[in-house]
Amino acid sequence: MRFVVAVDCEGVAGVVGSPGASLNSSRNLEFAKLQATREADAAARGLFEAGAEQVIVWDNHNGSLNLHYDMLDERCDIALGVNFEHRFPGMDEGFSGVALVGYHAMDNTIDGVICHTFSSATYQWIKMNGQEVGEMAVDGAMAGERGVPVIFVASDDKGTAEAKRFFPGIETVTTKQAMGWNAAVSKHPKRAVNEIYETIQQAVPKLDMLKPFTFASPLEMEVRFKRIEAAQAASRGYKGAERIDPYTVRRTLESISDYY
Numbered sequence: 001m002r003f004v005v006a007v008d009c010e011g012v013a014g015v016v017g018s019p020g021a022s023l024n025s026s027r028n029l030e031f032a033k034l035q036a037t038r039e040a041d042a043a044a045r046g047l048f049e050a051g052a053e054q055v056i057v058w059d060n061h062n063g064s065l066n067l068h069y070d071m072l073d074e075r076c077d078i079a080l081g082v083n084f085e086h087r088f089p090g091m092d093e094g095f096s097g098v099a100l101v102g103y104h105a106m107d108n109t110i111d112g113v114i115c116h117t118f119s120s121a122t123y124q125w126i127k128m129n130g131q132e133v134g135e136m137a138v139d140g141a142m143a144g145e146r147g148v149p150v151i152f153v154a155s156d157d158k159g160t161a162e163a164k165r166f167f168p169g170i171e172t173v174t175t176k177q178a179m180g181w182n183a184a185v186s187k188h189p190k191r192a193v194n195e196i197y198e199t200i201q202q203a204v205p206k207l208d209m210l211k212p213f214t215f216a217s218p219l220e221m222e223v224r225f226k227r228i229e230a231a232q233a234a235s236r237g238y239k240g241a242e243r244i245d246p247y248t249v250r251r252t253l254e255s256i257s258d259y260y
């Protein structure tokens, strides 16, 4: 049994960022990196406890150099840095599952903490085959294309609700009650860590029941931009792209991996 723990930073306990700033320029960033490390470590330890032979912790927030690598359980392998050929570096069809830790709700979510889909400055929403999607669904489909299911998600309450819609039957841990873009009532960070360690172990006996998540392909992607000139550039930058209104561009992808 081999697993990837994919780690973002916005969805961990004790993190809301600060107004007028992205998480990356917030006073909350250093704590976010520390807590993302602890939550990733808890997920990895839980998977080893449940019988994993390999766990790759994939640091994937902005620039992919966030975690305190020496604080992770030493049995972990660590994927870090940018410009890999595929998402989920090091993972192949032989892996049993992926866990998403520190993930956040999609763009267009009411009161999700720092909810966005890849870029809060660029997009209003992204749809695949007519359905709004966020980073969990896109990454879930990237893993699903290689036959690997999402087995566990840790996020705020809006994020875990989103995860259950896309990945029925998975285990989740809600790290905080989201109450706005920069507002939450968080679980104590240590309690969130303990819950992740315990709960992820319950996902492993259910592996056979969890199906890889996929989009029907070729797939129709619609992107609504925040700025009109970004929509203009996208409609002219991709062959076959169609401007369906001033802010929205539609194009067809052969598969989800064409998105990267």
Ligand SMILES: [Zn+2]
Pocket: 008, 009, 010, 060, 061, 062
């Ligand atoms: Zn992030």
